[in-house]
Amino acid sequence: xxxxxxxxxxxxxxxxxxxxxxxxxxxxxxxxxxxxxxxxxxxxxxxxxxxxxxxxxxxxxxxxxxxxxxxxxxxxxxxxxxxxxxxxxxxxxxxxxxxxxxxxxxxxxxxxxxxxxxxxxxxxxxxxxxxxxxxxxxxxxxxxxxxxxxxxxxxxxxxxxxxxxxxxxxxxxxxxxxxxxxxxxxxxxxxxxxxxxxxxxxxxxxxxxxxxxx
Amino acid sequence: xxxxxxxxxxxxxxxxxxxxxxxxxxxxxxxxxxxxxxxxxxxxxxxxxxxxxxxxxxxxxxxxxxxxxxxxxxxxxxxxxxxxxxxxxxxxxxxxxxxxxxxxxxxxxxxxxxxxxxxxxxxxxxxxxxxxxxxxxxxxxxxxxxxxxxxxxxxxxxxxxxxxxxxxxxxxxxxxxxxxxxxxxxxxxxxxxxxxxxxxxxxxxxxxxxxxxxxxxxxxxxxxxxxxxxxxxxxxxxxxxxxxxxxxxxxxxxxxxxxxxxxxxxxxxxxxxxxxxxxxxxxxxxxxxxxxxxxxxxxxxxxxxxxxxxxxxxxxxxxxxxxxxxxxxxxxxxxxxxxxxxxxxxxxxxxxxxxxxxxxxxxxxxxxxxxxxxxxxxxxxxxxxxxxxxxxxxxxxxxxxxxxxxxxxxxxxxxxxxxxxxxxxxx
Numbered sequence: 001x002x003x004x005x006x007x008x009x010x011x012x013x014x015x016x017x018x019x020x021x022x023x024x025x026x027x028x029x030x031x032x033x034x035x036x037x038x039x040x041x042x043x044x045x046x047x048x049x050x051x052x053x054x055x056x057x058x059x060x061x062x063x064x065x066x067x068x069x070x071x072x073x074x075x076x077x078x079x080x081x082x083x084x085x086x087x088x089x090x091x092x093x094x095x096x097x098x099x100x101x102x103x104x105x106x107x108x109x110x111x112x113x114x115x116x117x118x119x120x121x122x123x124x125x126x127x128x129x130x131x132x133x134x135x136x137x138x139x140x141x142x143x144x145x146x147x148x149x150x151x152x153x154x155x156x157x158x159x160x161x162x163x164x165x166x167x168x169x170x171x172x173x174x175x176x177x178x179x180x181x182x183x184x185x186x187x188x189x190x191x192x193x194x195x196x197x198x199x200x201x202x203x204x205x206x207x208x209x210x211x212x213x214x
Numbered sequence: 215x216x217x218x219x220x221x222x223x224x225x226x227x228x229x230x231x232x233x234x235x236x237x238x239x240x241x242x243x244x245x246x247x248x249x250x251x252x253x254x255x256x257x258x259x260x261x262x263x264x265x266x267x268x269x270x271x272x273x274x275x276x277x278x279x280x281x282x283x284x285x286x287x288x289x290x291x292x293x294x295x296x297x298x299x300x301x302x303x304x305x306x307x308x309x310x311x312x313x314x315x316x317x318x319x320x321x322x323x324x325x326x327x328x329x330x331x332x333x334x335x336x337x338x339x340x341x342x343x344x345x346x347x348x349x350x351x352x353x354x355x356x357x358x359x360x361x362x363x364x365x366x367x368x369x370x371x372x373x374x375x376x377x378x379x380x381x382x383x384x385x386x387x388x389x390x391x392x393x394x395x396x397x398x399x400x401x402x403x404x405x406x407x408x409x410x411x412x413x414x415x416x417x418x419x420x421x422x423x424x425x426x427x428x429x430x431x432x433x434x435x436x437x438x439x440x441x442x443x444x445x446x447x448x449x450x451x452x453x454x455x456x457x458x459x460x461x462x463x464x465x466x467x468x469x470x471x472x473x474x475x476x477x478x479x480x481x482x483x484x485x486x487x488x489x490x491x492x493x494x495x496x497x498x499x500x501x502x503x504x505x506x507x508x509x510x511x512x513x514x515x516x517x518x519x520x521x522x523x524x525x526x527x528x529x530x531x532x533x534x535x536x537x538x539x540x541x542x543x544x545x546x547x548x549x550x551x552x553x554x555x556x557x558x559x560x561x562x563x564x565x566x567x568x569x570x571x572x573x574x575x576x577x578x579x580x581x582x583x584x585x586x587x588x589x590x591x592x593x594x595x596x597x598x599x600x601x602x603x604x605x606x607x608x609x610x611x612x613x614x615x616x617x618x619x620x621x622x623x624x625x626x627x628x629x630x631x632x633x634x635x636x637x638x639x640x641x
Contacts, residue, residue: 036466036508040559041537041551042420047559055557086420088471088535 014063023203025099029091033057039083039093049073053083053093056100069109074101075116106205118145128192131182136175218292218399220249222308222636225629226401227251228299231259232615233607233622234407235281240626241405242290246633249399250291251313253298256359257282259409261615263342263356263433265440268488268614269519275358277615282360295361300396302404302583306602307636309401317392319366319376324387326354326362333382334375338367340444343437346452347444352379357442363387402636403602403629406586406594407622410608411576413468413475415569421467423569426541427453431467431571432485439492449496451566453545459497462549462564463489464536465507469572469612477591480612482570483511487520489568490529501528504564506536506549532560539567573612604628 020027033054040052051059051073059068074097083093101117104110110117119142126138144151155162165171182188200206220226223246227238230252238250256262264274285291296316304310320330330352337348342356351367352375364387370376371390380388415423415431423429428451430438441447451458463486469479487510490503510531512520523529534553541547547567552559575592585603587595593612594605606625607618 034508035554036535037552037554038535038537040557041534046552052552052557054552054554086473086537088466088473090472 014061016063016065016068017061019065020060020100020103023205024096024103026092026095027099029096030057030060032089032091034089036088038086038088039091042082042086044080044082045076045078049076053097056097066109068100069104069107070111071104072111072114074098074104075111075114077101118142128188129181130179131185131188132180134175134179136171136173137179218249218294218397220247220400222400222402222640223247223633224249224399224401225403225405225626225633226299226309226311226399227405227407227606229259229407229409229607229609230254230257230293230295231407231409231607232261232277232281233409233609233618234259234405235285236619236622237405237407237606237626237629238291239281239284239288240623241630241633242288243284244626244630246290246630248291249401250293251297251299251399252293252295254355255295255318255363255365256355256361257285257293257295258356258358258360260433262358263344263436265436265443265492266488268484269516271488271491274615278358282358285360293361296365306600306632307402307639309404309602311399311401311404313397313399315395315397317368317394318363319368319371319390319392320364320387321389321392322363322387323385324363324383325385326364327384328354328364329382329384330364330366330379330388333378334366334370335378336367336370336373336375338369343444344431344434346434346437351375366390403604403632405604405606405622405625405629406609407606407625408609409576410573410612413572413574415467415571417474418468418569420538421464421536421567421569422539422541426539426547426567427451428458428541428545428547428566429539429569430566431569432463432482432489433571435489435492435568439489439496449493451545456545456565457497458565459493459500460502460563460565461490461493461504462536462547462562462567463503463505463570464539464549464567465505465510465570466535467569467571469570470508475572475574475591477572477593477612478511479572480511481573481614483507484516484519484614486568486570487512487523490523490526494526494528499528503529504562505529505531506534506551507531508533508535532562534560573608575609577609602629602632 020030035054037054040046040054043052046052051071056068077097079094081094087093122138122141127133143154225241225246225248227234227248227250230250234250235257238248242248258278261274262278267274296318297313299311300314301312302309331350334350334352336351338351339345340347340349351370352364354364366379376390380390412431412433421429437443438445438449449458465482465486468474486505493503494501510520532553533555534551536549537551539547539549546563549562585597585601589595594610597603604625606622610621
């Protein structure tokens with residue numbers, strides 16, 4: 001085989017598709033995509049993001065690892081499931097997109113300061129602590145994500161809603177000090193730990209609780 | 215009309231489309247006795263409703279005419295129209311089929327003069343134009359109908375229209391006393407040529423077939439282009455009768471889709487390529503066809519036709535499965551999607567969209583015996599070795615006319631072998 005052939009072979013030798021199949025939830029479906037474009041055309045966010053599912057799947061096959069894993073697209077998915085319902089090959093597209101997002105996050109390649117990703121991390125940390133979401137703390141964390149001044153501004157804009165929630169007994173200021181929680185917090189932690197272990201074993205990850213890597 | 219002498223050496227052919235006619239003829243011309251059962255009032259099936267064949271763009275009338283002449287000339291074939299097989303029992307070499315014959319209310323005296331149609335006022339949706347227009351309740355299905363005999367629609371029986379039709383007939387051909395008959399036919403082998411039906415386009419929700427008048431199926435488009443069709447062969451869109459010059463063809467409408475039909479319907483690519491030529495024929499320089507496709511499956515000898523259409527400046531190709539169709543105030547349809555060659559998002563307006571609708575096996579109404587094995591799409595697979603049932607044509611697979619005829623000839627040969635064995639055993 002000539003040098004050029006060998007070079008081209010190396011260029012097209014694609015390990016990324018295999019990596020996705022092994023490591024990403026529902027990643028083994030990616031090869032089933034026939035590039036018809038229905039997902040891209042059906043996506044409610046379609047015009048607003050750079051890489052539609054159709055494009056992401058082709059990029060995976062083309063071995064564009066960096067571009068795929070650093071893409072903002074997976075994080076913009078609103079889980080409307082339009083693509084998944086219409087896919088003529090029944091690919092679980094929404095799940096693959098979430099799987100890719102989660103994998104990119106695990107590797108620390110996910111885009112920094114991506115609002116969906118930040119929100120997800122805040123939510124996860126918040127709800128796994130006590131087994132219940134402390135909405136007050138979570139709201140504050142989300143508002144002050146971009147600094148003190150912008151946090152105050154956001155709170156000011158939404159002050160009427162906050163007041164409404166307070167009078168409707170949906171917002172308890174004491175939650176700032178004492179969080180309510182589920183009955184068996186240890187049980188919850190054990191369940192999550194176990195889930196992490198199972199996932200790590202199946203996918204060959206080093207055990208590392210979700211939400212703490214970045 | 216219904217006295218049929220059938221024995222264990224008779225071949226029963228179910229379905230009188232191009233496949234059933236072919237199978238019946240091939241067997242009959244080999245000297246076998248054949249009973250051909252067709253549930254509509256005429257032979258010809260869906261083939262008779264096509265404007266032209268691909269790839270030569272010749273008219274189906276030609277091929278049908280030859281076959282009808284063969285049928286008329288052959289004493290071995292008995293044709294039963296308006297007849298449906300309702301039950302079948304027995305085994306290879308010895309079947310017994312129950313056939314229900316619906317009343318036509320018109321007897322053999324009919325000369326197809328059409329006076330009854332002139333007398334009748336009531337109109338019914340015209341299934342021979344896929345419901346695009348209406349026809350008189352006394353009708354000849356189409357110009358090529360066989361038998362060439364009128365039908366009185368059951369909906370007018372008992373009304374004044376029926377009496378008017380009877381009074382108008384100079385030949386005493388209208389018989390309002392006809393009743394449904396049930397007969398039993400013996401047969402040594404049965405050929406199932408039950409054909410196909412278009413997939414229900416309304417089920418493809420994003421294409422809006424049930425919401426937008428200007429989204430039609432490829433079969434309806436055949437009727438629009440046909441001089442015998444509802445528009446006299448003018449390609450006018452249904453919503454406002456505007457001349458449709460800029461037409462979108464949406465491929466794989468229902469086919470190759472796990473949510474609809476999982477198989478490739480095989481004919482639709484060629485059918486749409488053919489139909490682009492209707493548009494060109496109708497409007498010349500002003501014609502504009504756009505084919506939206508996943509991939510064009512113009513196999514073997516059809517490749518030439520595909521290349522010819524590719525060179526045609528009135529036709530453009532867009533590699534994309536359309537995601538959604540909408541309609542604007544002017545009645546134009548807007549196709550939305552993303553193409554695969556460059557990932558460009560488009561929203562293209564067209565006068566009309568034609569869905570290249572998928573083929574579904576039509577087995578409704580027939581109590582299919584357990585002996586018949588169907589594949590995951592419902593097409594008949596080859597039966598077990600000890601069976602005397604054989605599938606033919608589109609009952610077995612999505613086929614074009616050419617391949618359906620081949621398949622039917624094969625089925626006839628298989629049936630003949632069964633009959634020969636029976637004949638030897640009985641001799």
